Amino acid sequence: MKRMVVGAALLAAAPFAAQAQSLQPGGVYVGLEGGLNWIFNSSFNSTATVAPFFTGSFQTNASWNTGYVLGGVVGYDFLGPRIELEGAYRANNGNITFGGTPGSAGIVFQQINVMGNIYYDFMAGNALVPYIGAGAGAAFLNAGALGVSVNSTQFAYQAMVGVGYNLDSTFRINLEGRYMGTTTPNFVHTGTASGFGYSITTSPSNNNISAMLSLHMKFGAAPPPPPPPPPVVTPPSFMVFFDWDRSNLSQQALTTIGQAAAAFKSKGNARITATGHTDTSGPEAYNMALSLRRANAVKDALVRNGVPAQAISVIGMGEKGLLVQTADGVREPQNRRVEIVIQ
Incomplete structure (x- = not known):
């Protein structure tokens, strides 16, 4: 508790210390x-x-x-x-x-x-x-x-x-x-x-x-420090995972998609990009088609949750953009996913 109080005091004093140094x-x-x-x-x-x-x-x-x-x-x-x-x-x-x-x-x-x-x-x-x-x-x-x-x-x-x-x-x-x-x-x-x-x-x-x-x-007074850069705003994103060689949605995936739909509605004017991925097991062409099926499955679920279809873009990446880097032919659950980004 003492450390928290001391830390808060130091943070509160920091602007005044910066002003003193500049004056x-x-x-x-x-x-x-x-x-x-x-x-x-x-x-x-x-x-x-x-x-x-x-x-x-x-x-x-x-x-x-x-x-x-x-x-x-x-x-x-x-x-x-x-x-x-x-x-x-x-x-x-x-x-x-x-x-x-x-x-x-x-x-x-x-x-x-x-x-x-x-x-x-x-x-x-x-x-x-x-x-x-x-x-x-x-x-x-x-x-x-x-x-x-x-x-x-x-x-x-x-x-x-x-x-x-x-x-x-x-x-x-x-x-x-x-x-x-x-x-x-x-x-x-x-x-x-x-x-x-x-x-x-x-x-x-x-x-x-x-x-x-x-x-x-x-003489030689230091110029005032430049204003801090604006904070980088990361678009809200959600991640849905799939079983091996499947594009059907689990109950957990449906819950995550519902959260993404609610976040979309809270922004008022936004777009959603659903990007499908696979692991490295299976042929590359097959995995590209599988990633698109997964992305479209997520899009359909978003539409059922009230998101307009025209506000959703679908991308298939296949084996590209691995979340976990693996050798070819590895069944990695973290790579079988669709990323939902709201912008």
Whole structure:
């Protein structure tokens, strides 16, 4: 009983497994992504040096407006784990203030990230696929304020959580929340004023939250399987057996012929072919005539059971078409028969 229940469950699950496999075949994919980016507001120390006269520090406050992120990926799907190489660009505008100095200055902060990511898809292959991920790489940072532009390269890291939707076996869309941070950059600007050299060093923290939408396209996705061929319908058939060298019908034969007549009537519009056979005993010409007598005996019985004579075709095969292969001269009961086929 347990085996029957397990077997039924497997059969019931088979269509869903086939669907899952077709929705996420795995392999290489590429993608485009974009969304909104928020940088955490921060306060940090800046150091100003006018050599050889002065070195001092002051607090700098940075507040950020909502920015954007754009990027692209190439990856490989292992049906569960995924790995990606990602390139992304972020840009945010904001304002900075310096200690107790009144007023503020505008700032533009740009980031280019090259990241290696690893993801894990839960329920891989379903239409809806939750996932988590993490990544690490390099961030190329640029800050521009007060007509000055400074650069820094830092280690970058990120964590992702999202949900994907497999549109079909080729396209997938993802909605994702992401944290991305870097090690603390040191932006250094040097210059001269009134003949004196100076430098300003700032060390802001860099923490980002992004809400992103992406579209993936898979390569080499297996085409959908062809529809199953229509089932082969075998015409109803019946078999009547005879004694050796006889064409008269036994009671069992008459019962079988009655069943064949009922099957004919149930089809409404059909034809019957009655094909007579013999065994290999006796002369071939005699057996051909005997097979025809047997076929005609069956036809007459069918007519008596209400089958129109014009709906019945009679064929004599003699010793041809043996049901059981024998040598010549063998009295084989299974070969002495008439086959009734309803089409």
